[in-house]
Amino acid sequence: MTHANAPLTPTGRLRLARCIVEDHWPLRRAAERFQVSVSTAARWAGRYRNLGEAGMTDRSSRPQTSPNRTPTRTERRVIKIRVIRRWGPARIGYLLGLNPSTVHRILTRYRLARLTHLDRATARPIRRYEHSAPGDLVHVDIKKLGNIPDGGGHKVLGRAAGRRNSGQRGHGYAYLHNAVDDHSRLAYTEIHADETRETAVAFWTRAQAFFTSCGITVTRVLTDNGSCYRSHLWRDTLRAAGITPKRTRPYRPQTNGKVERFNRTLLEGWAYAQPYRTDTERRAALPRWLHTYNHHRGHTALAGKPPASRVPNLTGQYS
CATH class of the missing domain: 3.30.420.10 (Ribonuclease H-like superfamily/Ribonuclease H)
Incomplete structure (x- = not known):
């Protein structure tokens, strides 16, 4: 979804790119026509050459690599402690030397922020039952x-x-x-x-x-x-x-x-x-x-x- 202050919609980007690639407009002239910077005009023109119309949509802002992300081994230790001991983020973070907010993000990512599916006394999955007829129990x-x-x-x-x-x-x-x-x-x-x-x-x-x-x-x-x-x-x-x-x-x-x-x-x-x-x-x-x-x-x-x-x-x- 294009944010409120974006000067170009996907349709506008396509028109800009076609003016440069197909009609051979100079970058500066196209940028002035569509009220964007020269670098922006060059970026959308380059995407149009490589990807066509599909390149005019927004890309994810997520980085291709996350060098500072918590190692997978540490995430597994967090999950194991959470499931077996039912500890909260602060206590897990103290044990593993992690910030509690980091632990909370890991638990949220793996849907373990709430242990509604586990019995707090035994850490086993909750077995819900219901008898089939009134009076059975x-x-x-x-x-x-x-x-x-x-x-x-x-x-x-x-x-x-x-x-x-x-x-x-x-x-x-x-x-x-x-x-x-x-x-x-x-x-x-x-x-x-x-x-x-x-x-x-x-x-x-x-x-x-x-x-x-x-x-x-x-x-x-x-x-x-x-x-x-x-x-x-x-x-x-x-x-x-x-x-x-x-x-x-x-x-x-x-x-x-x-x-x-x-x-x-x-x-x-x-x-x-x-x-x-x-x-x-x-x-x-x-x-x-x-x-x-x-x-x-x-x-x-x-x-x-x-x-x-x-x-x-x-x-x-x-x-």
Whole structure:
């Protein structure tokens, strides 16, 4: 593309070159006619003699040789450290004696500036999966959330007043028990005061009833290695309902990633979405947000459609 201040377009260059080469105009006369320097007129005439009309287009400004480019061997070392150790440009540059900006350019050139395709814990390619039918696998997890003292916390009152108000009786933590269907991302959530095995089992009983009401038969449940999920009560309750309990490998929360991502969405879209003045006010807003999530909020993994789009029997789908 010709820049804004260029005196000649490719068509103008062709006319200039033809005046010199074919009509035998003197260089100086042609340069004056087209308002360019003599050297410019000579350059386009020379390209026309050698390349014809094809020589009138712009060439790449990239040099034919780059003597100061980082050696290929060094680039390979940068890539190897990036993939195996997942270090950033500054740390790699310190190890290899390179400027961090140089390391960043190398990583960008080989599309390694972001390691979105690798698991940060193991450096192995991420294996994304999705079960083919609702109920084949349900992810279950618990998220700890601080309660809001009456009158509001720091988001309403400011840091100093919110800190003083947080010291009143009744301020503590709530536990969000969440269940997310792997195929449809349909979610069920309850707020409880603890994460004991009895509470977890009672929550699952109601969650299973919710999925059943949606026409979903749960066959497997995946959890982390929390004490409530390692209990005999949890195992026996699931097996009595014909459900296979499964647990993630220790220190591998990525395996339960769908519910982990739902936890983040839940906090951003509901818990921290607005400054609530009481914990009761925030809890009252949960059912409406959950309905919006299941029925109306577009999900990127579902091509912008809500979870309800993958559960035909879900009641209230179009409300």
